[in-house]
Structure formats: C-alpha cells, structure tokens
Amino acid sequence: MNYSFRKKNKIVKYVVLHYTGMKSLTLAYQKLLSEKSNVSAHYLISRDGTIINLLCPSYKAWHSGKSKWKTHSNINDYSIGIELENKGHEFGYSNFTKIQYSSLKKLIDFMKKNFNILDENIIFHSDIAPNRKQDPGEKFFIKKIGVNRFKSIKILKKKYNLNELLIFYGFHKYYLKKHKKSCICAVKRSLNYKSITSLQSKKFLKDFYNLLFH
Numbered sequence: 001m002n003y004s005f006r007k008k009n010k011i012v013k014y015v016v017l018h019y020t021g022m023k024s025l026t027l028a029y030q031k032l033l034s035e036k037s038n039v040s041a042h043y044l045i046s047r048d049g050t051i052i053n054l055l056c057p058s059y060k061a062w063h064s065g066k067s068k069w070k071t072h073s074n075i076n077d078y079s080i081g082i083e084l085e086n087k088g089h090e091f092g093y094s095n096f097t098k099i100q101y102s103s104l105k106k107l108i109d110f111m112k113k114n115f116n117i118l119d120e121n122i123i124f125h126s127d128i129a130p131n132r133k134q135d136p137g138e139k140f141f142i143k144k145i146g147v148n149r150f151k152s153i154k155i156l157k158k159k160y161n162l163n164e165l166l167i168f169y170g171f172h173k174y175y176l177k178k179h180k181k182s183c184i185c186a187v188k189r190s191l192n193y194k195s196i197t198s199l200q201s202k203k204f205l206k207d208f209y210n211l212l213f214h
C-alpha cells in the first residue's frame with residue numbers, strides 16, 4: 001500500500017473524515033491497499049461497523065491530496081485518515097449506519113486520548129479541499145459521534161460578515177480567495193443542508209453563525 005514516513009517536526013494534530021465513494025466495500029478496500037491507486041488511509045469503517053486498520057498512524061497515509069486548512073498545507077503530514085464506507089455522491093449517497101457511527105465514535109475517542117486530538121481538529125475532506133471534494137458530505141452528522149468542533153470559538157461581537165465566519169470556520173486563505181463558493185458549499189454540508197448550492201441567504205448566515213457560536 002502507499003505510505004510515507006512522517007517528518008519529525010510534523011506532529012499528528014488532525015483527524016480527516018472521508019467516505020469511500022466506491023460501489024462496494026471490496027473495491028474500496030482494494031483501492032486503499034493498491035499501490036497503483038496513489039491513495040491510502042489509516043482506517044476503514046464498513047457499513048456493518050467493522051473497523052479495519054490499514055496503516056499504523058505513525059506512518060503517513062495518502063488520503064487528503066492537495067489540501068489546506070487554517071495555516072497548514074498538505075494535511076496528510078499532520079493527520080490520520082478515516083474512510084467510511086459509503087457509495088458517495090457519484091454512485092448512490094446513503095445515510096451512514098447507526099453502527100458505523102458507534103464504531104467511529106469508539107475510534108475517535110481512542111484518537112483523542114492517544115494523539116491528543118481536539119474536537120476542533122476533527123475535520124472533513126470537503127473542508128480541506130473544498131474545490132475538489134464533497135466527503136463525507138451533508139449526510140454525515142458529526143454530533144452523532146459526540147464531537148463539537150466549534151466549542152472553543154468565543155463570541156466577541158454580535159454580527160460577523162460571511163468572510164469573517166469562513167475564517168472562523170477554518171478555511172485556508174487560498175480557498176477563500178480562489179474558491180469561496182466551494183467554501184460556502186462545504187459549510188452547507190457541515191450544516192447538513194439537503195440542497196447544496198453556493199447561494200447565500202439570510203437563513204444560511206444565521207445557521208452558519210449558530211454553528212460557530214451556539
């Protein structure tokens with residue numbers, strides 16, 4: 001399978017959540033283990049809740065691709081990648097299963113303890129590559145694994161404009177400059193909107209504000 005050695009100055013700080021986006025678990029498993037695929041991940045969680053450890057987190061897996069978050073680039077350097085079995089937007093996007101959430105919660109709780117991962121650092125592929133990726137997508141409910149990503153953000157004023165909210169959320173300045181519409185779509189996925197468009201409504205701004213500062 002594909003992997004690299006971690007650099008000593010780059011410490012694991014993030015967990016990146018994905019969906020497999022493949023027609024079957026077997027195909028996803030084969031792809032994640034194949035050297036030709038140019039991808040890999042540390043963990044795969046099937047729809048029946050089985051946790052498959054593909055790579056030891058002390059090695060770097062290739063799950064994020066070109067990616068940026070906050071002030072970091074190449075998020076593989078700093079992260080553990082977890083793939084959730086789901087056919088994804090291309091092949092029939094479905095709800096994640098109850099047992100998948102419960103296995104993911106166990107794994108995340110283990111990560112929090114062993115790697116000191118903070119809730120705010122459990123992130124989505126769609127956050128760190130909004131112009132290219134949609135996963136795990138709007139059918140993924142992070143609350144179901146007991147994670148509150150934005151609990152440490154403090155309210156300093158009553159109103160923020162969209163750009164300020166997008167910065168608080170964590171998008172890298174490159175994406176805000178070049179792919180702002182994709183960033184809005186990523187936030188809507190995070191809010192579990194059923195329809196994902198880059199349109200900005202008053203309701204969206206209110207929901208976004210509440211997501212960050214509830």
Ligand SMILES: [Zn+2]
Nearest residue numbers: 018019125135
């Ligand atoms: Zn992904």
